[in-house]
Structure formats: C-alpha cells, structure tokens
Amino acid sequence: MLFHVEMTVRLPHDMPPAQAEQLKAREKEIAQGLQRDGVWRHLWRIAGRYANVSIFDVADVASLHDTLLTLPLFPYMDIQVRPLCRHGSSIHGDDR
Numbered sequence: 001m002l003f004h005v006e007m008t009v010r011l012p013h014d015m016p017p018a019q020a021e022q023l024k025a026r027e028k029e030i031a032q033g034l035q036r037d038g039v040w041r042h043l044w045r046i047a048g049r050y051a052n053v054s055i056f057d058v059a060d061v062a063s064l065h066d067t068l069l070t071l072p073l074f075p076y077m078d079i080q081v082r083p084l085c086r087h088g089s090s091i092h093g094d095d096r
C-alpha cells in the first residue's frame with residue numbers, strides 16, 4: 001500500500017546542538033535503510049520549509065504507523081498521512 005506522508009520537523013529551539021545533530025544523523029541512517037528496503041520510496045524536501053514529502057510502500061496502515069514511530073525525529077515532527085491508490089489516467093505501470 002502507498003502513502004503520501006508529509007513531515008514537518010519542529011526541533012525545540014533550546015535543544016542542545018549536539019543532540020539535534022545526533023538525532024538528524026540517526027534519522028538519515030534509518031531513512032536510507034528504509035529506502036534501500038523499498039519502504040521509503042520517495043523523499044523530497046519542501047523548498048523553503050524544514051519539511052519533506054515522502055511516499056511509503058508498506059503492507060498496511062499499522063505498518064506505516066509502526067515505521068514512523070521508529071524515526072528518531074518522530075517526537076519532533078508534525079506528520080500528515082494520506083493513503084494513495086492508482087489513478088485511471090496514469091501511464092505508469094506498477095513499478096510506481
């Protein structure tokens with residue numbers, strides 16, 4: 001199942017820089033692992049915002065929720081999830 005996920009990062013202004021950098025480094029590691037696994041299919045920066053638009057490919061809603069919970073930045077993100085399905089006019093196959 002495909003999900004459009006928008007993540008807005010809101011790190012506390014008083015978070016120690018070293019802690020923020022450690023969180024971001026760990027987030028990057030996990031994100032790249034999930035991309036390699038085919039779960040995190042797309043990751044795009046929203047220009048001008050500390051936010052991204054992503055496409056996740058997971059078995060079900062619970063799996064998406066569990067995956068998002070594992071992200072180190074999860075406690076510091078506003079996350080919006082939209083389920084996706086195929087569009088009848090799409091010229092793209094199932095390779096997504």
Ligand SMILES: O=C(O)CC1=CCC(=O)O1
Nearest residue numbers: 009027028031050051052
């Ligand atoms: O910077 C972001 O949008 C949050 C994030 C997602 C993957 C990552 O490495 O950072």
